Amino acid sequence: MADGNRTTYVLVDGENIDATLGGNILGRRPRADERPRWDRVLQFAEERWKQPAQGLFFLAANNELPMAFVQALIAIGYRPVPLSGAPGEKVVDIAIQRTLEALQDRDDDVILVSNDGDFVDEIDELLDGRRVGVAGFVEFRNSGFQQLVGAGLQTFDLEYDVQAFNEPLPRIRIIPINEFDPAQFLL
Structure with missing residues (x-):
C-alpha cells in the first residue's frame, strides 16, 4: 500500500502526552529517562506503513x-513547532487542528500522538481512504477516537505497540489472554 510519493506526518502533542504520563500514570513530573523515546515513534510510523515519516513536534x-530539547528533536528527525499566544490560549491544540x-x-497519511479529544473532528475529516492513526495511552484516549475505528482509524499504544519507553510504565491494563505472561506477575 506504500506509495513512493506519500509521507506519514507524525503530529506530536507533547504537552498532552507529558501531562498524561506525569499526572495519570506516574503521579509526578516524569524524569527525562521516563519520557517517550521520540525517535522510536518516527521509526514505528515508517516501519508500520512502509514509507517516510516526517515528525512535527508542537510546543x-x-x-x-x-x-536543548529543540536541538535533540532536530537531531532525531523532528521539526519543532514552537508556538506562543495569549494567556490561556491553547496554542498547541490550535496549531495541530490547523495542521490536520x-x-x-494532501494525500499524505497521519499519525496523531495525543489522547486529546479536541482533535476528533479533524481526524474524522481525514478518514477518506488514507491511513490515519492515533497513538497515546489506550486507557486515557478520548472515547471519540474509539468511535472512529470502524471508519478506518488505527489506534496505537505508545508503550505496548510503539515500544517508545525504555522501562515498563506502572500501568494497569486489561490483558488479552493471548498476551498474558504470568512471569510478569511472579516477581
Whole structure:
C-alpha cells in the first residue's frame, strides 16, 4: 500500500502526552529517562506503513525556547513547532487542528500522538481512504477516537505497540489472554 510519493506526518502533542504520563500514570513530573523515546515513534510510523515519516513536534514556547530539547528533536528527525499566544490560549491544540485541516488537501497519511479529544473532528475529516492513526495511552484516549475505528482509524499504544519507553510504565491494563505472561506477575 506504500506509495513512493506519500509521507506519514507524525503530529506530536507533547504537552498532552507529558501531562498524561506525569499526572495519570506516574503521579509526578516524569524524569527525562521516563519520557517517550521520540525517535522510536518516527521509526514505528515508517516501519508500520512502509514509507517516510516526517515528525512535527508542537510546543508551547511562551517566550522561552527550550533549546536543548529543540536541538535533540532536530537531531532525531523532528521539526519543532514552537508556538506562543495569549494567556490561556491553547496554542498547541490550535496549531495541530490547523495542521490536520491543511492535510485534508494532501494525500499524505497521519499519525496523531495525543489522547486529546479536541482533535476528533479533524481526524474524522481525514478518514477518506488514507491511513490515519492515533497513538497515546489506550486507557486515557478520548472515547471519540474509539468511535472512529470502524471508519478506518488505527489506534496505537505508545508503550505496548510503539515500544517508545525504555522501562515498563506502572500501568494497569486489561490483558488479552493471548498476551498474558504470568512471569510478569511472579516477581
